Amino acid sequence: MVIYGVGLLAGCMLVGLVTGDVLGTLLGIDANLGGVGIAMLLLILVTGILKQRGHLPESTEQGITFWNAMYIPIVVAMAASQNVAAAFSGGLVALLAGALAMALGLLLVPVLTGHRREPLPSGDASTTSPAPGRTH
Template sequence: MVIYGIALLGICTLAGLFFGELLGSLFGINANVGGIGIAMFLLMYFSSSLNTRFKIGDVSEKGITFWSMIYIPIVVAMAAKQNVVGALDGGLMALMAGIVVVSVSFMFIPIISNFKKR
């Protein structure tokens, strides 16, 4: 049943976000601490143990892979609802800050990624 896959995805997402909120209030900050990361761990755990022991089944699996594939259209919708005017209206300083941070951060990606190879 396709709903089993969606429900499993839902359980993982909700549980992850719950623990994220819990961690946030533990640290005393009003933010979700790694909720999505925890949810992803849960889903990876279930998908690997389901494959070996229970077999979630091809049809149920589609309930998860559908949402994984609809991810890019969701990102396009997310881009379409950004406050682009607000970003450009922040003036030269906001633009400069963004440009400097993004370009320097990009330069560090290959450096940190190659740390262990040396």
């Protein structure tokens, strides 16, 4: 059933977020430390095991792949609800600080990546593909 997939996704998210929150509290910071990342790892792990044992029928998968495909529309909605007006009226200090931080970050990407590059296999990069990067 589709809801099994959605439920599994939601469960991984909650466990990840609680773990991230506990990590943050342990380190004495008022923030969630990597909760989303932990949830992602958990989802990869759990679905991997379920798939191996044949407990992940297509209908269950659909509950996860639907939200996967909704990612870009959600990001567009996020962009539309950003405080863009404040960002660009914050004065030159804010503009330059933000721009310089971004530029340095982008410039360092090839430095840290090094020479070895393995591009993703060419394929349909559209958002509707059920699972980006899946090998089979």
